[in-house]
Amino acid sequence: MAYISTEKKSTVPSGGKLNLGKQDDYWAMWVGLTIILLAIVFWSTGYNFMNWIVIKIPSYNDYSNPLNYLSSHKSALFSLYLFFLTLFLIAIKALTGEVKRFLVGFTFLFGLSIVVWVLGSWDVMKTYNIETPLIALIVGLLISNISIIPYWLSTALQTQFYVKLGIVLMGASFPVTLIIQAGSTAFAQATIVSIATFLTIYWTATRVFSLDKRFAATLAAGGSICGVSASIAIGSAVKAEKQHVSIAISLVILWSILMIFILPFAMRTLNILPGPAGAWIGTSEFADAPGMAAAAAISEQAIKTFTLMKVVGRDMFIGIWCFIMALVSITRWDKRFFSSKPDARDIWTRFPKFVIGFIIASIIITILTPPSFGENTQAITKNVILPISELRNWAFIFTFLSIGLSSRFKDLTSGGWRPFAALTAGVLVNIPLGYLLSVIIMGNYWTTIR
Numbered sequence: 001m002a003y004i005s006t007e008k009k010s011t012v013p014s015g016g017k018l019n020l021g022k023q024d025d026y027w028a029m030w031v032g033l034t035i036i037l038l039a040i041v042f043w044s045t046g047y048n049f050m051n052w053i054v055i056k057i058p059s060y061n062d063y064s065n066p067l068n069y070l071s072s073h074k075s076a077l078f079s080l081y082l083f084f085l086t087l088f089l090i091a092i093k094a095l096t097g098e099v100k101r102f103l104v105g106f107t108f109l110f111g112l113s114i115v116v117w118v119l120g121s122w123d124v125m126k127t128y129n130i131e132t133p134l135i136a137l138i139v140g141l142l143i144s145n146i147s148i149i150p151y152w153l154s155t156a157l158q159t160q161f162y163v164k165l166g167i168v169l170m171g172a173s174f175p176v177t178l179i180i181q182a183g184s185t186a187f188a189q190a191t192i193v194s195i196a197t198f199l200t201i202y203w204t205a206t207r208v209f210s211l212d213k214r215f216a217a218t219l220a221a222g223g224s225i226c227g228v229s230a231s232i233a234i235g236s237a238v239k240a241e242k243q244h245v246s247i248a249i250s251l252v253i254l255w256s257i258l259m260i261f262i263l264p265f266a267m268r269t270l271n272i273l274p275g276p277a278g279a280w281i282g283t284s285e286f287a288d289a290p291g292m293a294a295a296a297a298i299s300e301q302a303i304k305t306f307t308l309m310k311v312v313g314r315d316m317f318i319g320i321w322c323f324i325m326a327l328v329s330i331t332r333w334d335k336r337f338f339s340s341k342p343d344a345r346d347i348w349t350r351f352p353k354f355v356i357g358f359i360i361a362s363i364i365i366t367i368l369t370p371p372s373f374g375e376n377t378q379a380i381t382k383n384v385i386l387p388i389s390e391l392r393n394w395a396f397i398f399t400f401l402s403i404g405l406s407s408r409f410k411d412l413t414s415g416g417w418r419p420f421a422a423l424t425a426g427v428l429v430n431i432p433l434g435y436l437l438s439v440i441i442m443g444n445y446w447t448t449i450r
Contacts, residue, residue, distance in 0.1 A: 054080070109156045250411060
């Protein structure tokens with residue numbers, strides 16, 4: 001999705017039919033749940049395949065150590081590559097049809113991921129708290145801004161597919177009781193921030209900078225709901241110009257990348273605990289993938305609270321907002337087209353399906369690991385949940401490399417200063433508002449989420 005200039009996007013207007021087989025939401029859900037079910041099947045049949053293919057390079061201060069480790073695990077590493085490639089090719093065949101180019105591009109991406117894992121395991125990186133996802137982003141940005149990314153590689157940079165897959169897999173480490181418990185809090189907090197940020201960006205864009213209303217709504221959606229996905233969906237719903245949607249996407253990406261560095265620095269400076277820190281990131285970051293990178297720079301607990309706040313809280317707004325904005329567009333901005341009416345089914349059509357996959361994954365694991373199972377629960381944790389968590393980490397590394405490799409700062413800043421200033425107004429609202437809600441008002445609650 002978001003970060004790939006070569007990827008085709010649907011511009012079906014509100015109420016139109018979408019080809020479900022072409023949506024990465026569905027494929028991320030199906031591939032993620034397939035991995036989880038395979039892990040359960042392998043464990044239940046006594047086959048230790050998942051633990052075997054999981055590669056986790058130990059910390060080192062001598063470069064020969066990771067080389068020796070990789071050499072001794074080359075069969076498992078190749079099997080991991082084939083495991084991902086097989087599942088991804090099935091999805092790519094349906095999504096883009098670029099199977100051969102994806103095979104070549106993903107091979108390069110997987111090799112680059114190994115390099116990133118090696119760098120992330122270096123003691124120097126551990127000392128300075130430079131996490132592997134951040135290294136992946138920096139490596140990708142350096143490559144893309146120094147050289148031109150070939151088309152065969154761009155076909156493998158499926159950022160939104162990878163991040164949504166990672167989020168589905170993350171559901172395996174979330175008890176469904178936790179989602180139910182925290183869901184209402186996250187949704188309420190998301191409602192406050194989304195409305196405040198949307199209105200700020202929209203008002204600034206239209207009243208201060210005299211931007212087109214549809215353009216303003218597209219910018220506001222990207223900065224208040226769920227980043228790039230919201231810009232695309234709302235832009236389609238209000239029939240914004242394609243150029244305006246592209247500018248909104250570029251600016252959302254630019255600010256998302258900047259906040260990967262700004263938010264963790266602010267949290268360490270203010271000595272904010274991981275739970276509230278993750279919730280603050282989930283409240284303030286525009287997009288899922290950069291937000292996950294920022295949360296990963298804090299801790300695993302921050303990743304959990306970020307996911308609850310961003311995925312369960314904010315991302316679920318997109319279908320509702322699409323319907324509302326389509327209604328406003330048709331009845332207020334473009335009264336000429338009386339034959340075009342918003343369809344309530346758009347709420348379901350635009351609803352992020354990977355969130356459903358996340359919840360299903362949580363339900364499956366919760367059923368398998370009730371407290372009364374004792375030793376059996378420990379076995380499932382070791383042989384199912386932990387390997388899935390490591391595969392999730394690989395999916396996120398693919399995500400952050402894809403963001404970096406498909407983001408050129410020259411292109412991201414080409415939209416002009418007025419849209420950038422309007423979106424910045426939203427940043428100036430949602431960062432302090434996110435701090436107020438996540439740290440001051442709800443800080444004690446988010447600290448209890450483990």
